[in-house]
Amino acid sequence: MKKPIDLGNGVSLIDVYDLGVAQRTGTYVFHEEELTIIETSASPSIPYLLKGLEALGLEAKNIKNIIVTHIHLDHAGGVGLLLEQCPNANVFVHPKGKRHLADPSRLIQGAKAVYREKFDELFNPILPVPEERLFAMEDGDTLQIGENRTLTFLHTPGHANHHFSIYDSRSNGVFTGDTVGVFYPQLLEYGLEFYLPSTSPNQFNPEAMFHSAARLENLNIDRVYFGHFGMSENPHAVFEQLKQWLPKFVEVGERMVNEQPNSSFEEKTNAVFNGLFAMVCAFLDEQRIPREADVYEIIRLDLNVCAMGIVDYLQKR
Template sequence: MSQPKSMGYNMSLIDLYDLSLEQRTGSYILHEKEITVIETSASPSIPHLLKGLEQLDIGLDEVKHIIVTHIHLDHAGGVGLLLEKCPNAYVYVHPRGQRHLADPSRLIQGAKAVYGDSFDHLFDPIVPVPEDRIITKNDGETLKVGENRTLTFFDTPGHAKHHFSIYDSLSNGIFTGDTLGILYPPTETHDFELVLPSTSPNQFDPEDMLLSLDRVEDLGVDSIFFGHYGKAQNPESVYEQIKFWLPKFVEIGEKEYDLTANLPFEEKAKSVEAKLYQMISEFLEEKGVPSSDHVHQHIKVDLAICAQGIVDYLQKKQVS
């Protein structure tokens, strides 16, 4: 297990080894008078989070704020389990996510539909959060966590309707969860930062995603802190990459959707996944990243879910 990484600005990043993958999902710790945890990942990651807090010499009774950008289980599935161990903490969530943290039955049902027999291994247990320990934050509302640090919450749909991003006044950075996609740190060894859209089901909307991107871009931040994974110090590159890749994801989805019109959902998604991976593999090869590089493992995991979200989006679009 790696040590927590200092991000500057009284902030640390703990690797949560989501899906047993290094640099897959992280939790950000703000070392202020009121200790703040941003993102928890799923319950199997909580031991890594607890160990990281211990390495940072933070007592669980010192944790005051636990914030989840959205309620997908790889970001918030472990929040109830963590809260049981943090007696003085409250959980902050988008208003659309509140009831699902209090009663996660629909979250569990939806995840089982996507992950099938792998659900227990990936996500169990999912512990309900007591309603009196949930605080919602509407668009533009703030939370002061230190003398010189205020967090501002921005409604940023596109990846999900229950998603907010959190602007940090001290770092002039923003925690974007999955709204601005996924950063792949392994590519940094090849002298570039790869960012791809996260289009997972079941509320993916490319138009909303681009509107949210525009809103973040207008803030003029210096850094973007990704749920998956780490800090991008060149926000302009992030915006450019999402604007480049997102239309291509949708275009491939539309083409494969038409070609597989008579096939079931699963087959449509597999076809989209294969074409997406072919496109990105060719791009990586041009960048000098070999097929043996472990970044491919991360990308394959993500594209399987992204393809399902694209097909789900196109199905709903066709019905409407």
């Protein structure tokens, strides 16, 4: 595995190889006296997280605060497993996510419905978090870590109702989880800075996503720290690309769903995926990104989940 990345301002990024893929999902580490991390990813990522801490000269037993932006399994599925190594840690979560970390049965049921026979390989085990170690952070709540760093929790629905973003006073940056989408750093070698919305089921809401993004944009931040994957020091591009792509995602979804009103959810999802993938590939072709680039594997994974979220949203609407 690669060494953790030093992002400056006392923040490091550990690649935790979600789904076994590099530069897919990361854990952020604050080098304060009160050792704090944001995101754990799923349980199969925990060995990578522990090795990353070791490479930084840190020990899991010294972690004080574990923060998850939301309870989707690729961000929080490994919390219970990690806690076995962290006797002194508390877990900070959105109020709407707290009960699902204490009793993950519904999370497990939902993930099994989507991932079926791949569930065990991708997510097992999903362990409950003891109630006394769970803290719900309301909109505007703060957490002081070290002398020079205050974290402020901002409720940012759109990707999920149980989502918050975290403003960091020291870096003037925001840890956005999936609120403003996914960053594809694999494309930087081709000179392209590329971000796409994350519209996964089952609480995707484009109006709420726009509102949350506008709220973050108004903070005049210098950095965006993505759940997938890494840091951007160009927030303007992040917000502009979200505004550009999100309406197109919904538009493709509406067109594909309207074309086959009597199809099954799966058939509609496949059609929407094909529409999204063709649109994104056409854009990347214009930018002269070779079709054999590794990034296509990740984009394919992401757009498959995005398609499910869009169909789910349109059917509920």
